[in-house]
Amino acid sequence: MNVAPRRPLFHRRSSPNLYRMFLWVTLILAFVWLIRQVEQGRIKPLFLPTPTPTRTARSYAMEGDTHFLAGNLDAAITAYQEAIRVDPDNAEVWAKLARIQAYSSSLLTTDAQKRQRLQEALESINRAVELAPDDSTVHAIRAFVLDWNANPILVGEEQAADYLTEAEQEAVRALQLDNQNTLALAFYAEILVDQQKWTQAEQYIQQAVERDPTLMDVHRVYAYVLESLGQYNLAIQEYDKAIAIAPNLTFLYLRAGANYRRLAFEGVEPQRTALYEKSLEYFAKAARLNEQLGIEDPLPYLSIAKTYSQQGEFFIAARNVQRAIEIDPSNPDLYGQLGIIYFKSRNYEGSIPALKCAVRGCTAEESCEGRGGCGPNDVPAEVSGLPLSPNTVVYYYTYGSVLAALSVPQQNYCPEAMEIFAEVKASYSNDRDIMGIVQAGEQICRSLEEGQ
Numbered sequence: 001m002n003v004a005p006r007r008p009l010f011h012r013r014s015s016p017n018l019y020r021m022f023l024w025v026t027l028i029l030a031f032v033w034l035i036r037q038v039e040q041g042r043i044k045p046l047f048l049p050t051p052t053p054t055r056t057a058r059s060y061a062m063e064g065d066t067h068f069l070a071g072n073l074d075a076a077i078t079a080y081q082e083a084i085r086v087d088p089d090n091a092e093v094w095a096k097l098a099r100i101q102a103y104s105s106s107l108l109t110t111d112a113q114k115r116q117r118l119q120e121a122l123e124s125i126n127r128a129v130e131l132a133p134d135d136s137t138v139h140a141i142r143a144f145v146l147d148w149n150a151n152p153i154l155v156g157e158e159q160a161a162d163y164l165t166e167a168e169q170e171a172v173r174a175l176q177l178d179n180q181n182t183l184a185l186a187f188y189a190e191i192l193v194d195q196q197k198w199t200q201a202e203q204y205i206q207q208a209v210e211r212d213p214t215l216m217d218v219h220r221v222y223a224y225v226l227e228s229l230g231q232y233n234l235a236i237q238e239y240d241k242a243i244a245i246a247p248n249l250t251f252l253y254l255r256a257g258a259n260y261r262r263l264a265f266e267g268v269e270p271q272r273t274a275l276y277e278k279s280l281e282y283f284a285k286a287a288r289l290n291e292q293l294g295i296e297d298p299l300p301y302l303s304i305a306k307t308y309s310q311q312g313e314f315f316i317a318a319r320n321v322q323r324a325i326e327i328d329p330s331n332p333d334l335y336g337q338l339g340i341i342y343f344k345s346r347n348y349e350g351s352i353p354a355l356k357c358a359v360r361g362c363t364a365e366e367s368c369e370g371r372g373g374c375g376p377n378d379v380p381a382e383v384s385g386l387p388l389s390p391n392t393v394v395y396y397y398t399y400g401s402v403l404a405a406l407s408v409p410q411q412n413y414c415p416e417a418m419e420i421f422a423e424v425k426a427s428y429s430n431d432r433d434i435m436g437i438v439q440a441g442e443q444i445c446r447s448l449e450e451g452q
Contacts, residue, residue: 057087061096071248072293073104091132095141098125102148106251107299109333111391115154121145136178143170144187147194153390167191182212186221193228201225216246223255232259248293250286254303257282261307279307298324298334305341314345318372325371329381332358335370336386336395348402352413355399358392359420361385388423396424397437404441407448414445 060083067076080097087093101121105114125142132138146167152160168191174184185208192201205225208218223238239256246252257279264275287300305320321338328334336358342351350372356362357370361384368374370383386392400420403413421438428434 055082055086057083057090057093059083060086061093064096064100068100069246069248070293071250071289072295073100073107074295076100077104089131091128091135091138094124094128094131095135095138098122098128098145099141102145103249103251105148106254107297109298109302109328109331110386111154111389114151118145118149118151118154122149134177136174136181137183139170139174139177140181140184140187143167143174143184143191146170147187147191150194164191164194168195180211182208182215183217185211186215186218189225190221193225198225198229201228213241214245216242216249216252219245220252220255223259227259232263235259248289250289250297250300253282253286253289254299257286257303257307261310265310276307276311280304283307296327298327298331301327302334302337305337309341309344314341317341318345322371326377326379329367329371329379330383332361332383332386333392335362335367335383336392338371339395340398343398343402348406351398351402352406355395355402357383357385358395359385359399388427393424393428393434396420397434397441400424401437401441404444407445409448412448414448417441418445 060079064076064079064083067073067079077097077100080093080100083093084090084097098121101117101124105117105121108114108117122145125138125145128135128138129142144167146163149155150160150163150167154160155163168188171184171188171191174181175188178184185204189201189205189208192198192204202225205218205222208215209222212218219238219242223235223242226232226235226238236256236259239252239259243249243252243256260275260279260282264272264279267275283300283303286303289295290297290300301320301324305317305324308314308317308320318338318341321334321341325331325334325338335354339351339354339358342348342354353362353366353370354372357367362370362382364380364382367383368378368380371378374380386395388396397420400417403417403420407413407417421442424434424438
């Protein structure tokens with residue numbers, strides 16, 4: 001008897017499912033492809049740590065503060081610029097960057113370098129004000145930056161006056177927003193000194209000192225106020241207080257040393273020698289700080305050179321300027337200062353190549369002659385001449401005078417000397433002292449021409 005098979009009453013009979021098989025094959029192939037991509041580095045596994053941990057703006061700002069207090073202002077600027085890259089809308093970071101940029105300008109030697117750095121500081125603080133128009137400290141720092149930009153030698157008389165007026169307005173605005181702001185009081189005092197309002201300046205800086213004597217800026221400005229009043233001993237005391245707060249800022253040592261040098265110049269023996277020695281101690285300390293930080297800065301050596309030159313020690317003065325040139329061999333101002341030292345020591349022939357580099361510029365080969373010869377640590381460098389300005393006119397008329405004085409029929413430097421005198425006359429015809437020097441040089445050249 002044929003019996004039909006039982007029907008599956010409670011479950012379906014298993015049968016191959018083509019769709020399911022296709023899905024599994026697809027998943028397997030995708031998994032194999034994924035493994036290959038990971039092995040080739042085209043796809044990164046999840047949850048891997050980033051190669052470099054992402055840093056915050058606060059982290060970079062703290063690094064900038066550390067570099068500033070260590071005396072490495074260029075590194076501080078770089079750190080703050082990184083903070084801005086991470087957080088470009090942080091007004092506090094922009095303001096702190098501007099403050100450091102302004103202070104760093106005091107460590108630059110040429111007008112062009114200082115002008116550029118101070119303009120960078122102004123751009124930074126302008127951005128901070130845009131982001132935080134009602135922040136008292138931001139306005140206080142802008143007042144400070146504007147005041148440091150208000151240098152007639154760098155920007156001209158008219159622009160300097162405009163900057164100084166705007167600086168006062170910013171300081172007033174900062175105090176309107178917060179009349180307890182110590183920085184605003186200090187920076188306003190600095191502005192008042194530059195406006196020759198010394199009594200008001202004293203009043204404001206004394207308020208600042210009473211409110212917060214722990215700020216380096218406050219003691220620096222107080223020292224500046226005292227300097228302007230000719231109270232150099234008291235100014236040194238304030239610089240020392242600033243140094244105690246920020247012991248690695250070389251510009252504080254340079255200012256204190258300059259005050260000792262001023263006291264020595266006005267003093268009498270035997271105090272004069274002791275004051276010169278104190279001046280040199282501060283400058284040497286600044287040089288040592290730079291060496292410890294690996295900073296190549298010619299300024300301490302220039303300060304040492306000026307001190308020795310003031311004492312009549314021209315040989316050691318020249319050696320220190322030459323050391324400065326080793327650090328910055330393309331800086332024309334350094335050659336100018338070396339030329340002046342040669343001139344004062346009556347090394348007139350040696351002053352010509354140095355002053356030529358400063359005034360007209362020189363080739364890399366000529367730069368070696370300009371510094372008295374290149375030693376094993378010297379790098380020949382092309383030098384661009386300095387434009388005529390209140391800071392450089394001494395190089396111009398000294399160069400012209402030496403060329404005229406050393407001219408003889410067989411080697412006549414007068415054509416070059418007369419060109420230089422013409423440039424000086426065009427800009428300084430109202431300066432009796434300068435014109436007296438120029439006219440004496442011109443007379444020498446006219447006498448030489450008449451005698452031929």
